Structures are given as C-alpha cells and as structure tokens.
Amino acid sequence: MQLDRTFAALSDPTRRAILARLASGEATVTQLRALSRISQPAISRHLKVLEEAGLIEARVAGQSRPRVLKAEALTPAREWLEDVRAAFEQNYARLDALLAELQDAPPTQSGDDT
Amino acid sequence: MQLDRTFAALSDPTRRAILARLASGEATVTQLRALSRISQPAISRHLKVLEEAGLIEARVAGQSRPRVLKAEALTPAREWLEDVRAAFEQNYARLDALLAELQDAPPTQSGDDT
DNA sequence: TACTTATATAACTGATTCGCTATATAATGT
DNA sequence: ACATTATATAGCGAATCAGTTATATAAGTA
Structure with missing residues (x-):
C-alpha cells in the first residue's frame, strides 16, 4: 500500500528533517547535507526513499537537482x-x-x- | 525520537488495521486475529510494537488481555x-x-x- | 581536453523486521 | 490435579534498512 511507504518514509528523523526543510522551499543535496552529519550517499539514499513514497521530486537545474516537496502526498x-x-x-x-x-x-x- | 516509533508502527497495514479496529472499542488478541491471516504470535508481535510506540495498552480481564487504543498518542x-x-x-x-x-x-x- | 563540483550508484556490513513453528505461562472449567 | 483457552516468548531464516567507502556519471569552467 502507498500509506506503507509514506509512513515508513516518515519514520526516520533525517527524512523528516529533509521534508521540514523542503516545506519552506526547494533545496539541493549539498544544502540538505547540512541537516545531518551523514555522508552524501546516505542523503541521496534518503531522498530516493522519499521520492519513491511520492513525497518529493527532483528538478534539473544545471549540475544540481534541487528537490521539491510534494505536500499533497x-x-x-x-x-x-x-x-x-x-x-x-x-x-x-x-x-x-x-x-x-x-x-x-x-x-x-x-x-x-x- | 518518539515520532520514529509512531510512524514506524503506522507503516504496517496489519498494525493500521488493528488501530482502526481499536478505534471503535477494545478487542482481544483472538478477535484481532480475524483482521489478518497471520499467526497468533505475529499478532502479539504487532501488538508489542504498537504498545512500545505508546499507541495501545493492555487491560487484564480474566484470561484475556483486551487492548485499548490510546488515541492521544x-x-x-x-x-x-x-x-x-x-x-x-x-x-x-x-x-x-x-x-x-x-x-x-x-x-x-x-x-x-x- | 582536463579539472572541479554535484549527485548517483555499487558493494559491503551490521542491525532490524516480519513471518513461521514450537513452547512457555497464566487463568478457567471439570 | 488436568485439560482447555488465551496469550507471550524463544529461536530461526529471509528480506530490508541505514550507514560506510569507492567509484561512476554529468554538467560547468579553465
């Protein structure tokens, strides 16, 4: 079920911090990294989970890919x-x-x- | 964080079914078993997860232990x-x-x- | 073309999760 | 005391998860 993924995505503090940050505007991976002391690949992993849950999406902007919150999700x-x-x-x-x-x-x- | 456990508890469909059932009144393990085709120990395990998240609690009533929803959680x-x-x-x-x-x-x- | 920056992916590890079966505990009825 | 009913716990295996380092890809810049 989709709710499974949504709630599972929300169960991690780093991911919740990412969503809270994105609520006030898009942010790049590098910017999001400041929210937690984990490695860049770990951030990318969390973003993938959030994306699979439909909670965020990526936008292409030059060499970076800012993430946008899809609050309706x-x-x-x-x-x-x-x-x-x-x-x-x-x-x-x-x-x-x-x-x-x-x-x-x-x-x-x-x-x-x- | 407590939200971790709450959202993690909510990420499983069986556990959500249990909570939804308990919203309309307490129920025993045997009654809750009807919600899903899984074994009784599996139900007890889910109940433990819900209890650790503070979402339900057990009451002692003879040989059964009906669970009650703690909706404020x-x-x-x-x-x-x-x-x-x-x-x-x-x-x-x-x-x-x-x-x-x-x-x-x-x-x-x-x-x-x- | 070569260098740098931004991000993604692969491969590995340790911890956690979910289901099962078998068994233990606790209360109830005979 | 003994059998039954209700529930919990132990122990196992398969799957998933969260983090790491190393490396790949892709765009921007000298």
Whole structure:
C-alpha cells in the first residue's frame, strides 16, 4: 500500500528533517547535507526513499537537482490519522451517552434487561 | 525520537488495521486475529510494537488481555504533518505575494535591485 | 581536453523486521 | 490435579534498512 511507504518514509528523523526543510522551499543535496552529519550517499539514499513514497521530486537545474516537496502526498496520511481520531471520539461519545443513560436509570436488582 | 516509533508502527497495514479496529472499542488478541491471516504470535508481535510506540495498552480481564487504543498518542504525528503542511502553504503564500509584486512592477532593464 | 563540483550508484556490513513453528505461562472449567 | 483457552516468548531464516567507502556519471569552467 502507498500509506506503507509514506509512513515508513516518515519514520526516520533525517527524512523528516529533509521534508521540514523542503516545506519552506526547494533545496539541493549539498544544502540538505547540512541537516545531518551523514555522508552524501546516505542523503541521496534518503531522498530516493522519499521520492519513491511520492513525497518529493527532483528538478534539473544545471549540475544540481534541487528537490521539491510534494505536500499533497502527505494528505492520505493526515486523513488516515484524522479518520482514526474521529472514529475513536465517536466511540467515546457513544460511551458517554451510555453512561448518561445509566445515570437516568440507576442499577436495579435483576431482570431489568428488557 | 518518539515520532520514529509512531510512524514506524503506522507503516504496517496489519498494525493500521488493528488501530482502526481499536478505534471503535477494545478487542482481544483472538478477535484481532480475524483482521489478518497471520499467526497468533505475529499478532502479539504487532501488538508489542504498537504498545512500545505508546499507541495501545493492555487491560487484564480474566484470561484475556483486551487492548485499548490510546488515541492521544497519535497527536504528535498529526501535529507534525499539520506543521509541515502549514509551513508549505505559508511558503506558497509568500511566493504568490512575490508574484503579485512582480506583476505590479514588471521587469526593468537592470540596476533595479535597490 | 582536463579539472572541479554535484549527485548517483555499487558493494559491503551490521542491525532490524516480519513471518513461521514450537513452547512457555497464566487463568478457567471439570 | 488436568485439560482447555488465551496469550507471550524463544529461536530461526529471509528480506530490508541505514550507514560506510569507492567509484561512476554529468554538467560547468579553465
């Protein structure tokens, strides 16, 4: 699934730092290298992962290839999280309603399950 | 970082199915097993990952240990995504403003960088 | 053409992940 | 005590991951 790649891409701090940096404008590999003390090939690897997840893309500009954030690609992840939250809260609302109902009709001995 | 574990936990479809299921109420290991064709130990392993990420917790109920979703633990992930989105859109707003400005003052020959 | 800069790819290593089967533990029912 | 049910843990193999160094490719400059 695509969400697999998205969330997996987000699970690494270096990659999150790259995305956060790209949110405020494109950047080259050399510029992105400043975000972490890792080697240039390691940065290129992370960029490949992000690209495969559809989160960024490369632009050709002379000898460099600045990366651009594709922010829309984060939407499915945001929506998934939001859906779970909404479902959870709706469930809570139901529980609250149930508790309120029990308040109105306090527990009796037995046989009150009609 | 905690976000590492959260996003890594979310990167597996079985684990996302478990969370989605738990959003509408607690469930036992046996019940969760129905979500996927994998073995019971595999389910327990996924539950451990989710628990280590702080996304669920176990309750003791007789011989079973129903899991409960801790939905608040998803908040940091939601906020991270939202922050990136906001930063990206703010950046876009700046670019739009810049373009509008260029519209007002169309390009001149040279020396207009004062 | 030769040199430099920017980036990608290959090959290797160690750590982690995911599934499985087999087995252990813990509570429940007879 | 014993069998059953629910769950956890151990141990294994295959696959993937994150980092490294060395090297390839591609564009820009002297």
